[in-house]
Structure formats: structure tokens, C-alpha cells
Amino acid sequence: MNIQIFGTKKCSDTRKAERFFKERGIKYQFVDMKEKGMSKGEVTSVAQANGGLENMINWEGKDKDTLALIKYIADEDKLAKILENPQVIRTPVVRNGKQSTLGYQPDIWKGWK
Numbered sequence: 001m002n003i004q005i006f007g008t009k010k011c012s013d014t015r016k017a018e019r020f021f022k023e024r025g026i027k028y029q030f031v032d033m034k035e036k037g038m039s040k041g042e043v044t045s046v047a048q049a050n051g052g053l054e055n056m057i058n059w060e061g062k063d064k065d066t067l068a069l070i071k072y073i074a075d076e077d078k079l080a081k082i083l084e085n086p087q088v089i090r091t092p093v094v095r096n097g098k099q100s101t102l103g104y105q106p107d108i109w110k111g112w113k
Contacts (some may be wrong), residue, residue: 001112003028006038007092013104014092020059020106025070037086043079046093049100053078058090 003021005028007014016056019108021028038046047053053075061067066085070078082088090102 001026001096004031004095005029005092006031006033006042006089006095008034017092017094017109018102020109021087025095033086033089033091038089040079040083042095043082043089045098046095046100046102049098050102053082056093057082059089063087063106078102090091 003026005014005021006019007017007030009015009032018028018030027075043053043056047056050056057067057070059067063085066081066088070081070085070088073081094101094109096109099112101108105108
């Protein structure tokens with residue numbers, strides 16, 4: 001397995017995801033989205049695996065202005081806006097090769113090989 005966890009240090013679900021993999025002795029790479037964010041390719045592949053960009057967005061987030069803008073701008077502009085504002089992405093984003101999940105999904109992770 002090649003696990004990557006994208007999230008923030010303050011996010012409780014991200015911390016729970018890290019604990020899940022630690023407890024099972026599975027190595028992972030943590031990427032702090034406040035410092036680094038995700039590349040365009042990473043966002044695109046995660047969106048494809050999870051049913052599109054709309055599903056990646058945390059619509060309950062604090063940045064209501066950016067969320068409203070993303071909701072109403074043209075689809076081709078959404079990716080650029082999300083890349084500029086990675087705080088709107090639901091965390092943690094956990095990747096294992098081409099597989100990925102959004103949020104805390106231990107039932108799915110248990111099935112990963």
C-alpha cells in the first residue's frame with residue numbers, strides 16, 4: 001500500500017485517519033494542505049474516484065463566500081478555484097494508488113490491499 005493522507009493538523013477526522021493507519025502498522029505520508037495543498041493532477045484523480053469535484057467540497061465549511069462562488073461559477077473554472085482555496089476540500093483525502101476516499105472512511109480502508 002502507498003497511503004497518502006491530505007488534511008490539516010487541526011482536523012479531527014484527519015487525526016482519526018492517521019491513528020487508523022498507525023494502529024495497523026501501515027506507513028503513510030501526511031500532506032498538510034495548509035502548507036502544500038494538492039496538485040491539479042491529484043485533485044482530478046481524487047475527483048474521478050469520488051464522483052466529481054462537487055463531492056470533494058466541504059459545503060459545510062467556514063469560507064461561505066468561496067463556497068458560494070464555487071457553487072455558481074462555470075464547471076471549467078471550479079478546479080482552478082478549488083486549487084486556489086484548498087481549505088474547501090473535505091478532509092481527510094486518503095489515497096492509495098488510484099483509490100481514494102473523502103472524510104473518515106475506515107470501512108473502505110479496511111478493504112484496501
